[in-house]
Amino acid sequence: MFAEIRGLSFRYKNSSVDNVKDFNLEMNQGEVTCILGESGSGKSTVLRLLAGLEFPLNGQMQINGKILFNEDKFVLPEKRGIGMVFQDYALFPHMTVEENIRFGLTNLSKQEKTERIREMLELVHLEDYAKRYPYELSGGQQQRVAIARAVAPKPSILLLDEPFSNLDAHLRQSIREELNGILKDTGMTSIFVTHDREDAKSIADQVVILDKGETIGKGKAIII
Template sequence: MQPPMLLQIDRVGYQFPRQKNATLQEISLSLAPGEILGLLGASGCGKTTLLRLIAGFIAPTTGSIYLEAAVVAGAGQWVPPEARHLGMVFQDYALFPHLNVRRNLEFGLGKLSPPQRQERVSQVLELVRLQDYGERYPHQLSGGQQQRVALARALAPKPRLLLLDEPLSNLDSQVRQQLRIEIRRILKTTSTGGIFVTHDQEEAFAVCDRVAVLHQGQIEQIGTPAELYQNPSSRVVAQLVTQGNWLPAIPQGESTWQTDIGLIAGLPPVPDQSRPCELMIPQENVTLEPDDQGELVIQDGQFLGREYRYCLSTHSGRELHARVGQGSILPVGTRVRLQVKSEGIRVFTVQD
């Protein structure tokens, strides 16, 4: 017999007092034990509100929330935050400045005996690789180290679910890349389920097993990072998770489309070709070949480390971007001809 889902959210909605429209509408999702789920979306889409509902800081207007099959909110039941046995990591660390690292970690372990507290603190310090920092104070740590301490403090009581509210947003790019790997390692090592809120697609994909894309208070799509990237269900999801070019397109038969850069064939048909359509062309699907007779000219180029990103203008003035691997650098002003791979191109009606 399989264990119950760690978390189940059933048709949850939330509306702030005196607010005309609901912040969340009919949210349903589940989380298996040990799974990491990302909540991805633009600011104001309801990510943090959903996290606060799970934590118990606010109560849902409609629907129910279950932890390990027990109702914690809705259906006439309410379990306060301190009784839900959850951990939470905030973007501002929320460490006590007057306590050293070890004392910060002991704060939520009052039910343990002193020897047990010391043992547990040593365990989580080793888990986050800060064994030698127990006597330091928060101001003596870097931002990345402070966030590791915050993570260790949340994990010290052995919560059944860890909630992370944009925990890396205050860190620089290099530290963020390192810590997102560490967060995933730590959660998987401890078999702790996690809900990870972010507006950064790359971060969500790197940390999470599945990602739920939120838009205007509803789940637009939920799936693995590969599923979202390869098969976005709507224009909203495609814009959020892919680095794509968007070109108006006119059908020329079932699978061929006329665009600013010529005919593109081999695409799946759309149900209603009478509506205006656009093609989403991943930047990596566009390759450039220098050609003195080429109709497009490179307007700009950026070196991104493992690849180059070139910017061109189509005949109608729309920007088109191509990401290509390292090779011969094409200078600004070079005339080129394009080749476009049809695999991965998606067709969306403008209203999607």
């Protein structure tokens, strides 16, 4: 098993109940997993827990044999090697597209970095936009930059928070296909969160359904 999450639970500071309860997940390398749920189901919280942005109450997680958290260990987000595409992209507004992608690249020579940036721009079809600032891009283009930025450091897992929520309805289908293409091209193991069954059906290999923090369904995408 490439990645494994066991018994993950979490509670927000002012909450009286667990916002995530006993969450379990197994992933094979290159697999696309969808976490499906209404707003408030705890699905985005799960992503934040995996990324290291929240501190779990219980549970453990490992990727490729390496423990990211368990009872006595907690790896900081900057050391996890996990990529994340935020719901509103969080592109750094004071940096160009190119600088945004370069941001996460460390331990590479200057030439390797430039090469990697070129590869990424090609992957998301934004070769001509390297020098633009985020505010000069459309919503769809911004999302692709966010994906390129997250994928560039070769993370072990890519997390996507509601990747389609900020896009116009008529773009949804084409973006789905495009994202599907990008994920397949990179062979990236990924988890995305959505409230839309269609999203889940069209991209995911496996689906987990959350409701009020509890897993109420799990299986191959086809079953749903």
